[in-house]
Amino acid sequence: MKNVEKRPRGRPRSFDREEALETALQLFWRHGYEGTSVAGLTDALGVTPPSLYTAFGSKEQLYREALDRYAETYGSFTARALHDEPTARRAIERILREAIALYAAGPEPRGCMLAVGALTCAIEHQDVADDLARRRRDTIVAIRTRFERAIVAGELPSSTDAGGLASYYAAVVQGLSIQARDGVSRKTLEAIARYALSVWPGRSGR
Numbered sequence: 001m002k003n004v005e006k007r008p009r010g011r012p013r014s015f016d017r018e019e020a021l022e023t024a025l026q027l028f029w030r031h032g033y034e035g036t037s038v039a040g041l042t043d044a045l046g047v048t049p050p051s052l053y054t055a056f057g058s059k060e061q062l063y064r065e066a067l068d069r070y071a072e073t074y075g076s077f078t079a080r081a082l083h084d085e086p087t088a089r090r091a092i093e094r095i096l097r098e099a100i101a102l103y104a105a106g107p108e109p110r111g112c113m114l115a116v117g118a119l120t121c122a123i124e125h126q127d128v129a130d131d132l133a134r135r136r137r138d139t140i141v142a143i144r145t146r147f148e149r150a151i152v153a154g155e156l157p158s159s160t161d162a163g164g165l166a167s168y169y170a171a172v173v174q175g176l177s178i179q180a181r182d183g184v185s186r187k188t189l190e191a192i193a194r195y196a197l198s199v200w201p202g203r204s205g206r
Contacts, residue, residue, distance in 0.1 A: 017055060020045045024056075025066040029113045033063055033128050060128060067135065070113045074102060078173075082142055088150035089200055092143075092169055096193040099173050103180035104189060111181035114139075115174045140170045157202045165201070172196045 023044050027036045038059055042052055056062035077098040085091035103111050110116075114135050144166035150156040156165075176189050 015047070015051075015055070020047070020055065021062075021065055021069055024062055025069050025113075028063055028066050029070070029110050030108070032116060034125060060125075063128060064131065067113065067132070071135070075113065077102065078139060079142065082146045087155050088146050089155070089197075091146060092200075093197060095169070095173065096176070096196065099176055100180070100186060100189045100193060103177050104186045111177035112174065115177040116181055136170070136174075140166050143169060160201050169196065 024036075024041055027040060027044055031040075036059075038049060038052065041059070041062070042049055045052065047055070052059075052062070056065065078095050081091045081094040081098065085094055099112070114132055140163075144162050147156060147160065147162035147165055151158060151160055151162060156162075172192065176192060179192070180189060
């Protein structure tokens with residue numbers, strides 16, 4: 001994870017909104033929504049609070065934009081795997097592999113921004129938690145849809161519970177995120193992924 005350096009106070013003329021958004025993303029990813037203060041954001045971005053609000057509207061809106069950026073960059077591996085891989089099993093194998101590579105990377109393992117961002121929060125920030133939950137549900141729906149296609153194609157047995165299987169693998173990925181954040185070794189994370197794949201229904205799609 002790149003170091004987030006403090007910049008001089010005051011919004012510079014060359015203010016780069018995309019660079020500021022990336023800096024904010026890294027802070028939110030490391031500290032979560034409530035753990036990232038407006039003061040911390042303005043220090044890291046080198047702007048005053050009024051300038052922050054002018055550029056992004058509010059801390060909550062900045063967080064939502066950071067989540068969108070995460071989904072389009074670091075967290076895009078799930079959508080890519082579901083779209084690119086020829087079978088559902090290979091898609092899940094790739095998702096698990098790339099999740100481990102991302103979550104356990106760097107001197108400070110970060111886990112998944114969607115999984116660790118705001119699992120619990122103050123009541124006044126419930127909208128933030130609800131938004132994160134919706135994003136996680138959307139991922140499960142995308143995986144379930146891929147499994148439903150796999151059933152039709154004969155890759156999975158017709159008796160497969162696509163929704164249950166999708167929720168299971170989503171839970172595995174979220175668990176990998178939490179364990180990586182806790183400092184569990186990459187070797188152990190890979191063992192978890194292998195076990196998760198060992199319960200794949202049937203033998204087709206390998």
